[in-house]
Amino acid sequence: MLLATTALTGNSLAIPLFDAFSYPFMARALIVLLVLSVVAGVVGVLVNLRGLEFISDGLTHAVFPGIAIGFVWAGRGGLFVGAMIAAVLAAVVLTLLVRKAVSSDAAIAIVLTAMFSVGVIVVSQNSDYAGQLEALLFGRLLTVTPTEVVQTIVIALIALLLVGLTLKEQVFRAFDQAGSRASGYRPLLLDLVLNVAIALVVVAASSAVGNLLVLAVLIVPGAVARLITVRMWWLFPIAALFAALASWVGLTLGFEASVQAGIDLPSGATVVLVLVAGYAVALLARLSIDRMRRRSATRGGLPGALTVGDSVEIIASAGSRAAHDGRTH
Numbered sequence: 001m002l003l004a005t006t007a008l009t010g011n012s013l014a015i016p017l018f019d020a021f022s023y024p025f026m027a028r029a030l031i032v033l034l035v036l037s038v039v040a041g042v043v044g045v046l047v048n049l050r051g052l053e054f055i056s057d058g059l060t061h062a063v064f065p066g067i068a069i070g071f072v073w074a075g076r077g078g079l080f081v082g083a084m085i086a087a088v089l090a091a092v093v094l095t096l097l098v099r100k101a102v103s104s105d106a107a108i109a110i111v112l113t114a115m116f117s118v119g120v121i122v123v124s125q126n127s128d129y130a131g132q133l134e135a136l137l138f139g140r141l142l143t144v145t146p147t148e149v150v151q152t153i154v155i156a157l158i159a160l161l162l163v164g165l166t167l168k169e170q171v172f173r174a175f176d177q178a179g180s181r182a183s184g185y186r187p188l189l190l191d192l193v194l195n196v197a198i199a200l201v202v203v204a205a206s207s208a209v210g211n212l213l214v215l216a217v218l219i220v221p222g223a224v225a226r227l228i229t230v231r232m233w234w235l236f237p238i239a240a241l242f243a244a245l246a247s248w249v250g251l252t253l254g255f256e257a258s259v260q261a262g263i264d265l266p267s268g269a270t271v272v273l274v275l276v277a278g279y280a281v282a283l284l285a286r287l288s289i290d291r292m293r294r295r296s297a298t299r300g301g302l303p304g305a306l307t308v309g310d311s312v313e314i315i316a317s318a319g320s321r322a323a324h325d326g327r328t329h
Contacts, residue, residue: 017248020255029141029267032152032208033247036201036217039156041240043163043201044222046194049174053219055094058108059199060218062090064211065119072122080151083206087199090115095192139210139268141251152204159200162193170194171232209268216272217243220279227282242278250274 021027047056063086070082094111144152163170173180173190181187198218205214225239250271257263257270 017252020252025142025144026251026255028144028146028149029208030248030251031149032141032144033251033271034244035153035156036205036208037221037243037247038240039159039204040201040217041221041225041238041243042236043159043194043197044218044220044243045225045235045239046163046170046174046222047198047218048222048226049171050194052194052198053215054105054108055098055195056198056202056218057215058094058112059087059090059195060202060211060215061112062094062115063087063199063202063206065115065122067206067211068119068122072125080148080155080203083203084155084200086115087203088196091195091199092192095188095195099188099191137210138213138266139206139208141208141267141271144208152208155200155204159197159204162197162200166190166193209272213268213272216275220275221246224279224282227279227286243275246274246278247271 021030047053063083066082066084066086066089068082069086070080073082090111094108097111098108169180169185169190170193172183173185173187177187180190201218202211202214205217209217221239221243222235224242225235228238228242229235250273251267253274254265254267254270257265
């Protein structure tokens with residue numbers, strides 16, 4: 001009887017995870033987020049390894065005027081076109097500025113504030129200023145159209161292709177810039193490719209979770225993966241899997257809260273909160289494991305066990321070795 005009750009309870013808890021996506025608008029939202037999970041998982045790990053979180057923030061805001069201009073010019077159909085143009089332009093300008101005498105932080109601040117201001121000015125010319133600005137900043141995840149789903153998939157594939165063709169070189173550069181340069185790799189080209197890929201992820205995600213929340217989709221999965229594993233090539237699938245799971249759970253929570261409890265939860269923001277909550281759980285688990293390992297090592301008179309800090313050196317060594325192997329072969 002107890003086993004039957006437990007099984008029934010488990011099934012009742014699992015039903016919402018699947019039933020919600022029988023609706024076409026929920027299925028489209030899930031498809032978009034799953035696609036973003038894969039590309040953001042891969043690109044986000046490189047962002048994390050390179051320490052490019054601030055540059056990613058700059059690119060996120062720099063894409064905003066393209067989204068705004070495209071929307072004002074051609075409605076929702078112009079979002080991706082305008083965003084793509086702004087993304088490539090911002091990535092090139094930012095990469096070149098950082099390579100020159102301007103410091104990295106100053107270049108990002110200049111591009112970020114200038115481009116975002118242009119976007120606000122453009123949107124303000126629309127009669128429904130407040131409504132359009134809110135939609136562009138926070139997304140329209142549940143109203144994504146089939147055309148936008150296809151556009152998101154295409155843009156995500158382009159970003160994945162750019163990163164996939166230079167993955168070993170990107171990893172090598174992340175940990176040994178001097179060695180990468182000495183091996184014949186072109187730093188400017190690698191930086192440009194990665195920045196364009198980041199900008200494309202921003203474009204792909206902006207219509208779903210909005211311009212302000214896209215940074216969490218890009219950054220958090222990679223950060224979680226580095227807490228879970230120290231194996232270089234496991235980082236990418238773990239980041240993508242975590243992002244996909246968080247997207248699934250976040251969408252379900254938002255749907256159930258609206259339908260069952262009458263609480264209107266923005267789907268994009270709910271997904272982001274689930275991502276951040278997952279990071280908090282992974283961080284606490286990692287810190288607890290490190291503490292227990294240190295205690296066990298101390299009692300046994302052994303050298304200190306692996307900690308989060310130690311993982312950086314291991315990943316660096318693995319990344320440099322993998323890139324070197326790719327170069328020699």
